[in-house]
Amino acid sequence: MFSRDTWKEIFLSIRKNKMRTFLAGFTVALGILIFVSLVGLSNGLKNTFNEFFRDDATNVFFLFPGRTSMPYKGYKSNRQIEFDNSDLADIKKTFPQYLEYITPRISRGALVSYKDESNNYTTRAIGPGHQFNEKTIMMKGRYINEEDIKNKTKYAVIGRLVEKDLFGDKNAMGKYVDMGGSAFKVIGVFQDDGGDREERNIYIPYTTRQLIEKNNDEIDQIILAFKEEIGYAGAMAFEVSLRKFIKEKKYVHPDDENGLFIRNVADQLQQNNQFANVIAMVFSVFALGTIIAGIIGISNIMVFVVKERTKELGIRKALGATPRSVIGTILLESVFITTISGYVGMLLGVFLLRSIGDKLEDYFIMNPYIDTGLAIFATILLIVFGALAGYVPARRAARIKPIVALQDN
């Protein structure tokens, strides 16, 4: 069945029937191409989502103080709530079973200069735990540690781009930069996957910031992480108790929505993931539809091909072709065409996705790709269905009495 002669016969038939070959091949190639592109684009969209939301740790709450909107326990409404260092200690003490780490964050803009170079940057006064929260990666030196917090050191950890801006090619480590009138020693340089803006931040100990600002103990926001093992439900429960605890401590009415804001990244992530999944599902439905359309297309063409060849098959049968060889020839031909064109379509699709790369980033599609296994699976699926679709009419053609086939015009 797989002799050289069989293939010669098939190649001749393919070569001499270009239109037919083209139609079948084109359907399959197009089907696979669209499938690969759709799946790739959907993956690109997913990549963008991941980039947006997964850069930072996901087991994190951001706590912002607000302004009360209800009077409570003798306090008037419209009172500004403030966090201070005792809040950090109290949360640590009250929720040890949930808490992974806790850090304040005080953001200030500052003109930072080194020799002749200067620029405005955001300084973030933080605790050591902040490194995990932002997934900050140290390139040189070290991050702010507990000793720095205790001693209120004038140390700064600067972003990669800050070093580039201010120091050019030179090493910033150990140099002193002027930050809003105070000199800070650079003890570390970091990078961050969050993009250029993240890499233009400067981290300093929060106690140092408080010292500079008239030695107060105020905190802008509190960032804390819960233990991953408490899971999504645990995180939700933690949020509720935390909210209750702080409201009580700050004398905020339990029903007052404005005294305290908690941004729960886990909750947000869940929603974003759901959104991304819905989009991926829509794409999958389209991709599946494409494959089904491809299968229907190739089936139609196979029916057409066999119909068109009825007379030829009749002649072949009259000359001694067995039903087996009739079916074999048709099937091999169809499998050969679908395999080649499916492969071509797959390569084209993959090539298309490669060439898109980052070009569609404005449309939230980043590095579209398709899992090789999936692409091959789809191609094989189409080949198998192409063969199946060819088999039914081929078997019928093989069963037609040659005399009937010969009369067919």
Add this chain to the structure above:
Amino acid sequence: MIEIKDLHKSYQMGSNSLHVLKGLNFKVSEGELVAIMGSSGSGKSTLLNILGMLDVADDGEYILDGVTIKNMNETKAAQYRNKFLGFIFQSFNLINYKTALENVALPLYYQGMGRKARQEKALKYLEQVGLKEWSHHLPNELSGGQKQRVAIARAMVTEPKVLLADELTGALDSKTSYEVMDLLQTINDLGNTILVVTHEEDIAHMCKRIVHLRDGIIVKDEKIKQVRASEYVQ
């Protein structure tokens, strides 16, 4: 060579049954050149198709070269057709995307013969029908007479026991018809058994025996004096 006994065949036309062959009996010995004559609807083509195993009889016996042809599956029938029979059709039935040589070689392909041997043998038979120079032409580059000669070469190439020709001159003008008949007579002279279905008197008289068929029965079966087609061919 060929023997049929009480052959019956009906076609189902909706609710009506059309009895085409109503009990035929005849024998053909080796080396005969027989014309089966009759008007259209007389059942002559049906008979030929049954003899050619392209169709099956409802009832009766068909013995080809000592083998009873009955309840044969398609695979077996295909092998018998290939080994014992050669077909020549009115509409030539060449495969239009294959060259003359490839068309002639096709039955040998189904015998499993090697490519080289196939082509050599096919070329030999093309030469015999005078078309060696046309071997690499496609059917649509050939005239009707040439096409029919390619078809004859194709029918001959497996050295079958019997050649079956269905209105082989039906699509040809009379001059070409005589040329083709001349070729057929030459082949017959070499000892090949040939059955020709025709409704043309002159063609029938170029055979050695005429079987007259009317409404599914043999009305006359006579040996005749053969008219040589070469008399008409310059």
